[in-house]
Amino acid sequence: MEIADFDRRLERLTDTLARMLDGEFEDLGDVTAPPEDPLGRIEETVRDLVLDAKTAALAQREKEAALVLQHEQLVERRAVLDEQRRRIEAQERELAKRAATIEAQASAIRELSTPILELWRDVLVLPIIGSIHEERAVQITEALLGTIAARKTRWVIIDVTGVDVVDTQTADHLVRVVRSAALLGTSCMLTGLRPSVAQTLVSLGVSLDAVHVERNLERALLRLRLGEPEARA
The missing domain is CATH 1.10.287 (Helix Hairpins)
Structure with a gap:
């Protein structure tokens, strides 16, 4: 190589x-x-x-x-x-x-x-319009009891002029609202009962013995002014 x-x-x-x-x-x-x-x-x-x-x-x-x-x-x-x-x-x-x-x-x-109106110092007005189903009844009761407790209300006027039809459930809800208010020491007055509604309540056997009933809101207010002067502002 x-x-x-x-x-x-x-x-x-x-x-x-x-x-x-x-x-x-x-x-x-x-x-x-x-x-x-x-x-x-x-x-x-x-x-x-x-x-x-x-x-x-x-x-x-x-x-x-x-x-x-x-x-x-x-x-x-x-x-x-x-x-x-x-x-x-x-x-x-x-x-x-x-x-x-x-x-x-x-x-x-x-x-x-569910409008709750304070008419006088310890008087509330609760106008109800339309039907009262379970959910609405709970809302009404909660709102009303909360307002009663906060304002120490003595009277609540429940105006049912806007209620056209009353069945057993609606009547039961109304009675429950009244009883719930009574537990807080508040009296309820029912106004605006239509004749047809009154007949339905009677036929259903609904007792309104514990409820003050007046024909309309005006008469209820007059009764409170005359019978409960301390309720005025």
């Missing part, structure tokens, strides 16, 4: 190994088949290393490309999810706002449907 050829081959091996150490696999050329000599066995080993390094580098690039693609897909998916989350949160805020509005309106309607 000539010295010049040996030096050239050795220099090429040295350069190849140096570039491999620097990670420059892409620019490495294929090492030619080595001749049958001691240096050739080293060249063969280096050739195998170059092939393995190129294969590993290619696999690494493919893996990195796949990871980059997955990352981009995750970023895109996260952006979509964030947008959906913002929309859902906006919808929830809108629903909460609507629910609050509905509740406020319902509260206002309840107050309008």
